[in-house]
Amino acid sequence: xxxxxxxxLLRPLSALMLIAIMASCSTTRRLxxxxxxxxxxxxxxxxxxxxxxxxxxxxxxxxxxxxxAPNNSLISPYLRYPFPLGLWVYxxxxxxxxxxxxxxxxxxxxxxxxxxxxxxxxxxxxxxEILDNNGYFRGTASYELIKGKNPKKARILYxxxxxxxxxxxxxxxxxxxxxLYHLIDxxxxxxxxxxxxxxxxxxxxxxxRVRITNVLRNRGYYFFRPDYIEYLADSTITPGSxxxxxxxxxxxxxxxxLPYRTxxxxxRIYRNKGGGTPDTTMTRRGMLxxxxxxxxxxNLIPSCIAFRNGRTFSVRDMNRTQTSLSRLGIFSGIxxxxxxxxxxxxxxxxxxxxxxxxAPLEASLEVNVTSKSNSYLGPGLTFGLTNRNLFGGGEQLSxxxxxxxxxxxxxDRGNSIFNSYEVGLTTSLSFPRLLxxxxxxxxxxxxxWTRISLNADLLNRPHxxxxxxFNASFNYDWRLNRYASNTLTLYKITYTKLINTTTEFDSxxxxxxxxxxxxxxxxxxxxxxxxxxxxxxxxxxNINWQFTVQEAGGITDLIYKAAGKKGEKKLxxxxxxxFIKGQTQLVYNRRLxxxxxxxxxxxxxxxxxxxxxxxxxxxxxFYVGGANSIRAFTVRSIGPGSYQVPKNLxxxxxxxxxxxxxxxxxEYRFPIYGPLHGAVFFDSGNVWLLxxxxxxxxxxxxxxxxxxxLATGTGAGLRLDIGMLVVRGDLGIGIHLPYDTGRxxxxxxxxxxxxxxxHLAIGYPx
Numbered sequence: 001x002x003x004x005x006x007x008x009l010l011r012p013l014s015a016l017m018l019i020a021i022m023a024s025c026s027t028t029r030r031l032x033x034x035x036x037x038x039x040x041x042x043x044x045x046x047x048x049x050x051x052x053x054x055x056x057x058x059x060x061x062x063x064x065x066x067x068x069a070p071n072n073s074l075i076s077p078y079l080r081y082p083f084p085l086g087l088w089v090y091x092x093x094x095x096x097x098x099x100x101x102x103x104x105x106x107x108x109x110x111x112x113x114x115x116x117x118x119x120x121x122x123x124x125x126x127x128x129e130i131l132d133n134n135g136y137f138r139g140t141a142s143y144e145l146i147k148g149k150n151p152k153k154a155r156i157l158y159x160x161x162x163x164x165x166x167x168x169x170x171x172x173x174x175x176x177x178x179x180l181y182h183l184i185d186x187x188x189x190x191x192x193x194x195x196x197x198x199x200x201x202x203x204x205x206x207x208x209r210v211r212i213t214n215v216l217r218n219r220g221y222y223f224f225r226p227d228y229i230e231y232l233a234d235s236t237i238t239p240g241s242x243x244x245x246x247x248x249x250x251x252x253x254x255x256x257x258l259p260y261r262t263x264x265x266x267x268r269i270y271r272n273k274g275g276g277t278p279d280t281t282m283t284r285r286g287m288l289x290x291x292x293x294x295x296x297x298x299n300l301i302p303s304c305i306a307f308r309n310g311r312t313f314s315v316r317d318m319n320r321t322q323t324s325l326s327r328l329g330i331f332s333g334i335x336x337x338x339x340x341x342x343x344x345x346x347x348x349x350x351x352x353x354x355x356x357x358x359a360p361l362e363a364s365l366e367v368n369v370t371s372k373s374n375s376y377l378g379p380g381l382t383f384g385l386t387n388r389n390l391f392g393g394g395e396q397l398s399x400x401x402x403x404x405x406x407x408x409x410x411x412d413r414g415n416s417i418f419n420s421y422e423v424g425l426t427t428s429l430s431f432p433r434l435l436x437x438x439x440x441x442x443x444x445x446x447x448x449w450t451r452i453s454l455n456a457d458l459l460n461r462p463h464x465x466x467x468x469x470f471n472a473s474f475n476y477d478w479r480l481n482r483y484a485s486n487t488l489t490l491y492k493i494t495y496t497k498l499i500n501t502t503t504e505f506d507s508x509x510x511x512x513x514x515x516x517x518x519x520x521x522x523x524x525x526x527x528x529x530x531x532x533x534x535x536x537x538x539x540x541x542n543i544n545w546q547f548t549v550q551e552a553g554g555i556t557d558l559i560y561k562a563a564g565k566k567g568e569k570k571l572x573x574x575x576x577x578x579f580i581k582g583q584t585q586l587v588y589n590r591r592l593x594x595x596x597x598x599x600x601x602x603x604x605x606x607x608x609x610x611x612x613x614x615x616x617x618x619x620x621x622f623y624v625g626g627a628n629s630i631r632a633f634t635v636r637s638i639g640p641g642s643y644q645v646p647k648n649l650x651x652x653x654x655x656x657x658x659x660x661x662x663x664x665x666x667e668y669r670f671p672i673y674g675p676l677h678g679a680v681f682f683d684s685g686n687v688w689l690l691x692x693x694x695x696x697x698x699x700x701x702x703x704x705x706x707x708x709x710l711a712t713g714t715g716a717g718l719r720l721d722i723g724m725l726v727v728r729g730d731l732g733i734g735i736h737l738p739y740d741t742g743r744x745x746x747x748x749x750x751x752x753x754x755x756x757x758x759h760l761a762i763g764y765p766x
Contacts, residue, residue, distance in 0.1 A: 027087040027112075028152035035152070036115040037087075040070045041077040042146045042155035048162045055134045055165070055199060060594045065126040066158055068118045071110050086110020115145065120156050127160055135200035135242075137235065138163030166200045169241035174248065180221065180257055181248075184229070187215045188246065200242045205231055217315040220259030222338065222349060228252055260313045263341045263348030267301055269294065272332070272357040286351075294357060295392035304328065304447075305353070313338075313349050325355060327447035328394040328432055332358035362386045394432040401425055420461050428453035434478055448478035464505040465519075469619075470495045483535040489528040495574070496619065497521040511695065519618050523576040526552035540591035546584065550620075553578030557611050569612050579616045581607035583661070587766050595677075597669045601766045605661040608690055622661035622687045624711070627759035628766065629663060630683040632713020632732035634757055639687040641709050642698035644739040658687030660701050662710075665766060669719075677719040681730070684712040686738055698739070709738040713755075719764070726764055732757045 028037050044062060048054050069077050072084040089108045096102045124141040131139035139162045145154040171194050174181040188194050191211060193204050209226040216224045232245040248257075265286030270276075276291030285302040286309065304324035306317040318336055325334050333356040341348040364384045381404070387397040403423045431450040457469045473492035479485045498521055501509075509516035528550040536542050553576050560569045568575055583605030590598045607616045626635035640658035663685035672678050686709050688701035698709075717730035734755035741748045749755035 026091050027084055028150060029091045031112065031114075031152055035112075036145070036147075037153045038068070038070050038113045038115050038118050039153050039155050040073070040080055041066055041068075042157040044158045044160065046160045046162065049164050052162075052165065054162060055136075055201065057203075057593065058130070058134050058162075061130045061134075062127055062158075062160060065130060066120075066123050066156070068113070068123075071113050084110075087112060115154060115156070118156070120158075124158070127158070131160070131162060133202040135166045136162045136164075137166055164240065166235065166240065166242050168194070168196055168198045168200060168244050169238040170196060170243045172243075172245040174246055179259070180216075183216065183219060184212055184246075184248075187212045194244075194246075200233070200244075214315075219314070220261065220312040221257070222260055222313055222315065223256040228257075258347055260340070260347045260349045262307050262309055262311050262313050262317075263344070263350040265305065265307045265309065265351045265353070267305065267353040267355065269296060269301070270354065270356045272359050295389060297391070297393035300328070300393050301325075301355075307351055318351075321353065324447060325353075329396060330358055330389045330394050331355045358388055360387060360389050362388065390429070396430045397428075398430075399425075399427045420459060422457060422459050424455065424457040426453065426455045434476055436476060446479040446482070449476070451475040451477065465501045466499045468497050468499055483533055485532045485534075487528075487530040489526070492526050492528065494524040494526070495522075496524070496617070521574060522613075522617065523571045523574055524552050524617060524620075525556045525571070525576055526550055527555070542589040544585075544587040544589075546586075547582075548584070549580075549582040551580050552576075552620075553612055554580075576612060577609070577617050578611040578613045579607055579609040579620065581605070581616070581620060583622075585766075595671045598666070599669060599766065600666040601663070603661065603663040603685075606690065607659045609659075616659055618657065621657040621659060623657045624661065624663060624685050624687055627728075627730065627761035630685050630711055630713055630732070631681065631715055631717075631730045631759055631765075632683065632734040632755065632757055633711060638711045638738060640696060640699035641686065641688045641701065642705065642738045642740075643696040644698075656687075658699065659690045660688045662686065667765070672718075675720055675722050677721055679717045679719065679730075680715070681717070682712070682714050683732070684710045686711050710736070711738050712736045713757075726762065728759075728761045728764065730759045730761070730765075732759065 031037060044059075044066065046054060046059065046062070067077055070080055071087050072080045072082075086109055089105060090110060090112060093105055093109070095105050095109075120143040124143055127141035128139065131137075131141070139160070141158065141160050144157045144159070146157050147154045173185040173188055173194075176182050176185065188208070191208060193208050198204070206226070209229045212229060213224055213226045228249050230247045230249055232247060234243045234245075235241070237243040267286060267288050269288070269290040271291045271294055276293065279290050279292045281288045281290070281298075283299075283302045285305040285307065288301055290296060304321060306320040306324070308317075318338075322334060322336060325331060333354075335354045337352045337354075339350050339352065341350050362385070364386075365382070382400055382402045384398060384400045386399075389395065390397045401424075404421065429452045432447050433450065434448045435450045452472075452474055454472050455470070459467045459469070461467075471492060471494040474490045475492075476488040476490065477485070498519060509519065528548065530546070530548040532547075533543070533545045535544075556571065556576055557569065557578055570576070583603070585601065585603040587599065587601045592598055605622050607620060607622070609616045623636045624630050624639060625633040625637050629635070630638070636656040639656050643656075645656065663683070665681065665683045665685075667679050667681040669677060669679045688709070689696065689699040690701060692700045698705075712735045713732050714735060715730055715732040717728060719729075720727045733752075734749045734757070736746055737748055741750055743750065
């Protein structure tokens with residue numbers, strides 16, 4: 001007993017002694033007499049004249065200019081972790097010439113970052129240049145070393161006095177002596193920047209040159225470049241402001257300043273393996289040279305080419321052609337080259353398009369980690385086989401065999417009954433065009449798709465049930481423009497069947513017939529329509545609106561009624577479901593500054609069973625909670641309404657769905673270091689029942705208790721964003737539960753530890 005106590009006491013004492021020894025080690029002992037250790041940026045003090053605000057983006061540019069990390073930096077030059085191990089090793093260890101100690105020294109040591117390395121005097125000059133570029137010609141920058149008890153250590157305080165901003169007092173455009181100059185003046189005048197009163201800014205002037213050039217290159221001036229436009233600025237004409245004159249560089253060859261029209265268009269189609277015999281065909285979009293043997297529908301390539309012979313040459317036509325050809329998915333390489341026609345007196349540009357077929361058959365094996373909106377996480381395996389050009393018109397036939405094992409993330413994940421496996425087989429045939437009447441509105445600048453798919457899935461919930469699901473669908477995907485897309489499911493039929501159940505599951509169904517109705521084996525014949533609008537607002541904001549409406553069983557019911565069938569109606573001996581469901585989601589992204597974003601979402605959904613059904617199928621009901629919803633709670637752990645699962649019902653998750661949903665989320669996203677980003681968030685929402693269920697008291701939607709029924713939570717998270725993949729970890733903290741927890745006040749969580757939920761997910765939540 002004594003030895004155990006002594007050993008237990010020695011451990012914290014040893015740790016304290018080690019910390020004391022390390023703290024006593026000097027981090028400046030080896031510095032020279034004139035050397036000072038840099039310990040970060042104390043502050044950037046920006047002073048602007050009264051009544052003015054600093055230019056947008058100026059603070060970020062200044063921060064980038066002084067962004068030098070000290071030795072023990074913690075994500076920025078303003079924060080440091082307290083134990084500079086690398087400096088301790090550098091100042092207090094000797095470096096053996098070889099052996100393990102030498103290897104350890106090299107792994108741990110860190111050369112000191114000195115004030116002389118940072119060169120603050122150079123950085124203030126960089127800030128002066130930034131101020132000039134943003135129109136603060138009287139601005140100045142200075143620095144001060146802030147030393148503490150140890151005079152060998154210092155932080156840097158930067159002071160930036162912007163002075164008054166210099167506006168544009170007058171803008172002199174080009175003389176209206178040519179068609180080109182007239183066009184440049186017209187485009188410049190139509191913009192919002194080149195106007196008296198705008199603050200002088202080199203970035204804005206450069207952006208204006210690019211904007212003008214883009215317009216010109218779509219008006220036939222293919223060879224025009226932004227650096228052909230020059231500006232002359234004079235601050236002496238009107239003190240405190242800039243008189244600006246626009247000019248065109250004088251050393252540009254005259255031929256490059258003339259407009260061109262489209263000449264001959266030639267498209268070459270090469271085989272995947274090379275070789276072949278050329279077959280030349282004249283089409284309505286120019287000459288088509290195809291290496292034979294190969295399969296290609298006659299009108300497929302002409303339908304993708306936006307060029308028109310004799311029309312003003314436009315870079316926009318190049319981009320549209322490139323996009324249309326690539327969206328076919330049958331080419332591994334697409335190259336578009338433009339050449340002046342030297343044989344014609346007219347200014348023509350000949351277009352040469354070269355496309356190389358991709359391999360017609362592609363097999364893939366993919367191992368991944370999947371994360372779903374209901375907080376399921378697990379490894380998955382997908383084997384796919386695709387024919388990219390089945391009938392010679394870009395038709396894609398794909399076959400995918402998938403298998404996955406999933407477990408639930410978040411609090412109580414260890415006791416989750418939803419750990420499961422799933423296997424599925426999906427086959428689809430996609431046509432890169434609408435097999436629909438011509439009166440259906442569509443954009444000819446986009447590739448529109450018709451998709452036919454068949455799917456079979458087997459879902460196993462250990463200890464509860466095994467369910468099979470089969471579905472077939474016929475879909476149209478088309479775009480109205482580059483911002484708006486539509487999906488019309490002309491017909492989809494789903495068949496769900498409980499293959500077997502356990503005694504525990506049956507007891508839940510027996511206790512609540514409403515839930516049992518939603519789990520019954522049934523057909524779900526339905527039609528659906530989805531609309532997505534994804535559009536930027538200005539330069540910094542974006543809005544994404546999604547709307548979906550589904551109707552199940554209505555047409556089938558009308559057919560039965562027309563045939564005189566009354567009562568419960570069956571399809572192939574099994575009842576079919578009848579309901580209507582709609583849901584919408586609005587996501588607004590607002591850039592605050594730099595890579596700092598405020599993202600908010602509102603989502604609403606409702607479903608109602610009628611006619612041949614007493615309950616909406618369980619798979620079509622709503623739930624909240626989880627990695628992409630209210631992150632302080634696990635999936636299906638709250639609702640409907642103020643309903644609380646009885647403590648003796650350990651499998652109450654089956655009850656916590658509803659036919660009405662409301663969610664509100666707001667998230668502040670910010671960069672930390674490189675691909676590592678952070679976020680703080682607030683989530684709120686719940687599900688309710690549109691029909692009263694005596695087995696779930698408090699679950700019905702009522703206006704008088706709506707806000708009280710909203711479960712709320714907050715939290716913080718980290719995101720590793722490497723472009724094609726985002727790995728996300730969120731720690732949610734519960735604030736309010738919609739039912740009585742025995743605690744007074746809005747914050748009614750039983751304990752702080754009980755209010756935590758961690759979620760690991762793939763991708764952003766919204």
